[in-house]
C-alpha cells in the first residue's frame with residue numbers, strides 16, 4: 001500500500017501552499033490570529049467567500065455543479081495544507097460539507113441551480129436543524145411538525161417546534177430541518193427534510209453561551225415559520241433516508257486536515273513545555289511522546305480508511321479514537337501550563353490552549369456520542385447482540 005504522495009500530487013500541494021501563503025501574508029493576514037470554533041465570524045466569512053470564489057470550497061464537487069472534481073488525495077492535500085497554513089476552520093462547513101452534498105444527492109435540478117453556487121461562495125450560510133431537546137442520539141424522536149397550507153401565492157409548509165445545538169444558526173440564512181410531516185407518525189416514518197429561510201417570520205434564534213466564552217450553537221424556535229411547498233429535499237415522508245445520507249457526509253476527507261490541526265496543537269504544547277520547563281517532568285515527557293506516536297498512528301489509520309470502501313471496523317473506531325485522543329491532548333495542555341493555565345489573557349499561549357481544552361470537551365458528543373459509537377462498533381463492527389437484546 002502507498003502511504004506517500006506522487007510527484008503530481010506534490011505539485012498540487014505546492015499550488016495549494018503557494019496560493020494560501022500568498023493570501024495569508026496579504027489581505028487576509030489577520031485571519032491566522034483567529035482561534036477556536038466561534039471567534040471572529042465577521043472576519044472569517046469574507047475569507048471563506050474568497051476561498052469559494054477561488055474554487056477551493058467546491059474542490060471535490062462535480063464539474064457540472066461548478067467544482068473541480070479533485071480526487072481523494074487532492075482533497076486530502078488541500079485539507080492538510082489548509083490546516084498547516086494556520087487559517088481557522090471554516091464556519092461555513094455545514095453548508096459546504098453537509099448541506100451541499102445532500103442537495104446534490106437528493107435535491108432536484110431547481111434546488112441544485114438555486115442553492116449550490118451561493119453555498120460554495122458562502123453567499124448562503126446553512127444550519128443543520130436535526131437535534132431537538134428530546135431527539136439527539138435518538139434522532140428518530142423528532143417532534144417538530146410541519147403541515148401544508150394554502151396561501152395566495154401557492155402552498156407552504158408551516159412549522160412548529162424547537163431545534164437545539166444548531167451550529168452557526170445565528171449567522172445562517174437557511175436551515176436544513178428534519179421535521180414530522182405525517183400527523184401521528186412515530187420514529188423514522190413520516191419525516192421530511194425541509195429547506196427553510198431563517199430570516200422568515202416565526203423563526204427565533206437564540207445563541208447558547210458555552211464554557212469557552214463563545215456561542216457556536218443555538219436554540220432555534222419555529223412558531224408558524226413558513227417555507228414554500230417546493231422546499232422539500234427528496235420526497236415528502238422520506239426525510240429519514242435523506243438525514244441518513246447527510247450523516248454519512250459528516251466524516252469525510254476533512255478528517256486529514258483536522259489531524260494537521262491536531263499536529264499544530266501538539267507542536268504548540270511541545271513549544272510551551274520546552275519553554276516553561278514542563279518537558280523536564282518525566283510524566284509529562286512520556287505523555288507528549290505518546291501523543292506524538294498516537295497522532296502518527298491515526299494518520300495512517302485515516303489514510304487506510306479513506307482508501308478503503310464500505311463500512312470498515314477502522315472507520316467505525318476512528319471517530320471514537322481521535323476524539324478521546326484530542327480530549328487527552330487538552331488535558332495534557334492544561335497540565336503543561338500548570339497554574340498559569342487558569343489565567344488566560346487573549347492572545348497568550350494559555351488563552352489558546354485553554355480554549356482548545358474547553359472546546360475539546362464536546363468532541364465526544366457531536367456527530368454521535370462516544371457511547372453511541374461504542375454501540376455501533378459492538379453491533380455493526382463486531383456482530384455483538386443488538387442493544388436491548390443482549391440479556392435475552
Ligand SMILES: Cc1cc2nc3c(=O)[nH]c(=O)nc-3n(C[C@H](O)[C@H](O)[C@H](O)COP(=O)(O)OP(=O)(O)OC[C@H]3O[C@@H](n4cnc5c(N)ncnc54)[C@H](O)[C@@H]3O)c2cc1C
Nearest residue numbers: 128129130131136137165166167362365366367369371372
Ligand atoms: C459542538 C456540537 C455541535 C453540534 N452541532 C449540531 C448541529 O449543527 N445540528 C444539530 O442538529 N445537532 C448538533 N449537535 C447536537 C448533537 O448531534 C447531539 O448533541 C448528539 O447527537 C447527542 O444528543 P444529545 O445531546 O441530545 O444527548 P442524548 O442523546 O440525550 O444523550 C445523553 C447521554 O446519554 C447517552 N446515550 C444516549 N443513548 C444511548 C444509548 N442508546 N446507549 C448508551 N448511551 C446512550 C449519550 O451517549 C450521552 O452521554 C451538536 C453538538 C455539539 C456538541
